[in-house]
Amino acid sequence: MPGRFAIVAVLLAVACAAPHDGDHMGHTAEHFHHVHHGPEEVHSHQGEDVCLKLSPPNANFAFALYKRLSAKVAASKNIFYSPLGIATALSMLAAGAAGDTHSQLFSTLGYGGDQLTQTQVDEAYEHLIHMLGHNQKVQQLELGNALAMRNDFKPVDKFVADIKHYYAGETFNVDFANSAEAVAKINEYIAAKTMDKIKDQVKDLDPDTAMVLINYVFFRGTWEKTFDPAHTTKRDFQVDETTKVEVDMMKRTGRYEFYQDQDNHTTVIMLPYMGNTSMMIVLPDVGKMQEVEAYISSDYIRHWHDSLFRSSVDLILPKFSISAESSLEDVLKDMGVANAFDSTADFSGMFAGTKVKVSKVSHKAVLSVDEKGTEAVSSTTIEIMPMSLPDTMDLNRPFLVLIVENTTKSILFMGRISDPTAA
Numbered sequence: 223m224p225g226r227f228a229i230v231a232v233l234l235a236v237a238c239a240a241p242h243d244g245d246h247m248g249h250t251a252e253h254f255h256h257v258h259h260g261p262e263e264v265h266s267h268q269g270e271d272v273c274l275k276l277s278p279p280n281a282n283f284a285f286a287l288y289k290r291l292s293a294k295v296a297a298s299k300n301i302f303y304s305p306l307g308i309a310t311a312l313s314m315l316a317a318g319a320a321g322d323t324h325s326q327l328f329s330t331l332g333y334g335g336d337q338l339t340q341t342q343v344d345e346a347y348e349h350l351i352h353m354l355g356h357n358q359k360v361q362q363l364e365l366g367n368a369l370a371m372r373n374d375f376k377p378v379d380k381f382v383a384d385i386k387h388y389y390a391g392e393t394f395n396v397d398f399a400n401s402a403e404a405v406a407k408i409n410e411y412i413a414a415k416t417m418d419k420i421k422d423q424v425k426d427l428d429p430d431t432a433m434v435l436i437n438y439v440f441f442r443g444t445w446e447k448t449f450d451p452a453h454t455t456k457r458d459f460q461v462d463e464t465t466k467v468e469v470d471m472m473k474r475t476g477r478y479e480f481y482q483d484q485d486n487h488t489t490v491i492m493l494p495y496m497g498n499t500s501m502m503i504v505l506p507d508v509g510k511m512q513e514v515e516a517y518i519s520s521d522y523i524r525h526w527h528d529s530l531f532r533s534s535v536d537l538i539l540p541k542f543s544i545s546a547e548s549s550l551e552d553v554l555k556d557m558g559v560a561n562a563f564d565s566t567a568d569f570s571g572m573f574a575g576t577k578v579k580v581s582k583v584s585h586k587a588v589l590s591v592d593e594k595g596t597e598a599v600s601s602t603t604i605e606i607m608p609m610s611l612p613d614t615m616d617l618n619r620p621f622l623v624l625i626v627e628n629t630t631k632s633i634l635f636m637g638r639i640s641d642p643t644a645a
């Protein structure tokens with residue numbers, strides 16, 4: 223096939239605090255169950271060790287990405303993305319890359335040098351995806367991948383087999399020559415996988431597209447300690463020095479893992495979801511957001527995590543739903559992924575004998591936070607409060623969120639909520 227063809231990567235991420243109208247966790251969990259990942263399947267301990275080996279480089283990648291994104295996004299704008307989803311998609315690209323294209327992807331991900339081989343990374347993701355799929359009863363967490371492949375253009379068999387096997391990837395054929403039809407088919411797939419939270423993500427596709435690589439992370443959790451809607455009131459949120467917006471603020475007084483880091487001008491609280499996933503909220507002191515953004519790293523997160531202690535806290539948290547879209551080509555180029563995007567790209571592991579490069583990496587992430595859990599689990603938490611005065615955590619100004627999964631030590635989502643009212 224003549225010409226130069228392109229790979230488009232579409233990365234999606236959805237995090238909801240609770241089920242929404244018409245959704246029922248039970249049947250959706252079943253709907254998403256991986257057939258090939260039955261509970262009886264035994265995974266080697268070696269694989270699990272390798273799975274945890276991804277955790278430090280993936281965390282460093284998450285913060286490196288945050289620094290690049292926050293340098294490009296105005297302080298009054300939200301940032302939200304799935305570091306794990308992006309790392310997974312880049313690892314899949316690496317599975318089809320060779321030479322410098324491969325080593326640049328690996329070093330950007332922190333897997334480079336002598337640290338990990340592609341096979342170890344593939345196996346690690348296999349285990350990680352398997353472990354994240356556990357416990358779908360109390361939460362729904364899906365990390366999935368797909369390849370939309372060109373009808374008349376066959377990728378290397380091993381690449382497709384590896385994506386299916388290690389990354390639980392699905393494949394389907396698309397007629398990219400018919401651009402409108404291709405866009406519709408891909409958007410339909412994405413909407414189904416994200417419970418209609420992300421629709422019309424792909425706007426247009428070049429007829430020379432060789433493949434669209436799709437990654438999605440879908441998380442729907444229920445607060446371990448739900449908020450009482452009767453305590454939700456309209457209050458001000460200070461977006462920046464000159465902008466104030468009115469938001470629904472939820473309020474709950476309870477026992478939380480909490481830490482006030484006075485030296486570093488910030489306060490940290492953990493809000494657990496049912497299951498093994500928590501939201502860590504980092505609230506910089508007034509006027510200190512930029513300072514915190516400049517220093518934040520996995521070392522600080524570890525320090526805060528180790529310093530947290532159970533306290534009674536008056537927690538005031540906006541109820542919100544935001545979405546953020548990022549175009550990642552420039553960010554990834556800045557981070558060292560150069561060849562993948564230009565004429566020197568080597569994806570010979572993906573397409574033998576045809577030159578392809580990555581033309582586009584678009585990422586969209588959605589986050590909804592509200593009071594509710596499922597009816598079955600709400601208002602069942604009884605807490606013994608000490609007689610001392612509670613600390614206050616009033617999230618009435620921009621804050622950082624990290625949604626972390628404990629068993630795989632993964633940062634599923636990360637971002638900055640500067641304006642909870644922004645669409």
Ligand SMILES: *[C@@H]1O[C@H](CO)[C@@H](O)[C@H](O)[C@H]1NC(C)=O
Pocket residue numbers: 482483484485486521522525529
């Ligand atoms: C501020 O951060 C540094 C680096 O993580 C840490 O060593 C120090 O203990 C922090 N200060 C407090 C009060 O936690």
Ligand SMILES: *[C@@H]1O[C@H](CO)[C@@H](O)[C@H](O)[C@H]1NC(C)=O
Pocket residue numbers: 356357360496497498629
């Ligand atoms: C949390 O993770 C542990 C270890 O993988 C697992 O045994 C347990 O069932 C999980 N609990 C929930 C509620 O997800």
Ligand SMILES: *[C@@H]1O[C@H](CO)[C@@H](O)[C@H](O)[C@H]1NC(C)=O
Pocket residue numbers: 494498500628629
């Ligand atoms: C996270 O997992 C560790 C063991 O891997 C466990 O000790 C800890 O209690 C867990 N924390 C949460 C919040 O689930």
